[in-house]
Amino acid sequence: MNLGDILARTKRNINFVYNDGDHIKNLINEALTMIAADAKIQTTHTITFVPGQSEYPLPINYKEAITMVEGPLSSPYCIFPLTEVDSYTSGFYIYSGNIVFRPMPNEGKTVTFYYYQYPDELLSEDDVPDIDPRYHDVLATYAAAMVLSLPNIENVNQTLIDRYFSLWEQRRAQFKVEMQRKNKQTSVRRVTNYD
Structure with a gap:
C-alpha cells in the first residue's frame, strides 16, 4: 500500500465523515513513527x-x-x-x-x-511506508481511531473507536514481537574457527 491507498482506507474506515487530508496524512505519519519505534x-x-x-x-x-x-x-x-x-x-x-x-x-x-x-515521512500519495507491507493497513486504523475521537465529529459510536484503538494496539504489539524476533535472528554472533 502507498500513502494514497492508506488515505483512502482511512476515509472508508471513518465513513467519509472527515475530509481534512493533511490532518489524516499527519496522523498516518504519526502512526508510522510509533509503530516503527521498535523496528530496525x-x-x-x-x-x-x-x-x-x-x-x-x-x-x-x-x-x-x-x-x-x-x-x-x-x-x-x-x-x-x-x-x-x-x-x-x-x-x-x-x-x-x-x-x-x-x-x-x-x-x-x-x-x-x-x-x-527512522522511517521516511510519507509526503506524496505514491510514497510507501518503510515497514513490512503486512502492517500498512494498521496505519489507517490508527488514523481512523484518532479522527473519530475528535470532539467535532458527530454521531460517532464509541464502540467503533474502541475497536480501532484495540486493533491498533494488538497489531502494534504483534509488529514489535515480530521485529524483536527478526532482530534477534540477524544479530546472532557467528564464530569461525580457524584450525
Missing part, C-alpha cells in the same frame, strides 16, 4: 573524506549506528569502530548531529556508514 530498518550512507575535515553531518533519518567500513562489507579494507566522545581510540563517534572521525582524515577516500533509520 537498515540503510547506508556514503561519506567521502575531505583531507583535514573530521566532522560530517549525520543522515536526517539516523536512528542508531551499525558499522562504518571502507570497501565492501563482505571484505572491508578498513573497519572504523564506534568509540566514545571522551575516548582517544581511533574510529568514529556521534556528537551533536555529526559523525566525527579520529584521527582526522588526511586523504580523500570513501567509506560507507551502515545504520538503522
